[in-house]
Amino acid sequence: MPTGGDGKPGYDQDAHRQTLLNWVDKVGGEASAAMVFDFTTKGILNTAVEGELWRLIDPLRKAPGVMGWWLAKAVTFVDNHDTGSTQAKWTFPSDKVMQGYAYILTHPGTPCMFYDHFFDRGFKDEIATLVEIRKRNGITATSALKILMHDGDAYVAEIDGNVVVKIGSRFDVGAVIPAGFVTSAHGNDYAVWEKAGGTATLERS
Known part of the structure; x- marks a missing residue:
């Protein structure tokens, strides 16, 4: 990925995501079943x-990766057999893994779970809870995303008007959580709310 002077990814990754989508176009574009791992x-x-x-927001207030441009073609992931596991070429921060899953499992795109995280790292129950929230609310590859907050220590987004997710170390984000939502899942620096009246059972926090 293009990097800035500090060695971190540059804010503008349009060229990177365009390269991935060019590949999709070459194998059939919208008419094909081709999808691409959203490395951006x-x-x-x-x-x-x-x-x-x-x-986690681009200048048009969309998601900054492939899913911000072509939702249906983006396979989102935290790690896979190349980036994580024994190869460990581009590993996700180990103490923030569940923030990554809270993001991809509530957002549009097609999320892909890493075997090691689910079976070997002790995240099975938390990931399964997020999967159930996704299924219960009918979140799909093309669900609507509305970003409510994007500060250094807190990102909050609403999906399809039914689910709100927060990741980041900031605890108090109540001011941006829409009325009528109840907490359905929470963990290390993440929380998920569902619209009241559905099947969520926990009280709003």
Whole structure:
């Protein structure tokens, strides 16, 4: 990915995501079933969870990776067999893994879970809870995303008007959580709310 002077990914990753979408076009574009691993989102998310969550929005207020341009073609992921595991070429920050899953499992795109995280790292129950929230609310690859906050220590987004997710170390984000939502999941620096009246059972926090 293009980097800035500090060695971190530059804010503008349009060229990177365009390269990925050019590949999709070459194998059939919209008419084909081809999808692409959203390495742009993975790279930005790797850095964003380290106190730079402002990176998770592009100048048009969309998601900054492939999913911000072509939702249906983006396969989102935290790590895979190339970036994580024994190869460990581009590993997601180990203490922030669940922030990554809270992001991809509530957002549009097609999320892909890493075997090691689910079975070997002790995240199975938390990931499964997020999967159930996604299924219960019918979140799909082309769901509507509305970004409510994008500061260094807090990112908050609303999906399809039914789910709100927060990642980041800031605890108090109540001012941007829409009325009528209740907490359905929470963990290390992440929380998810669902619209009241559905199947969520926990009280709003």
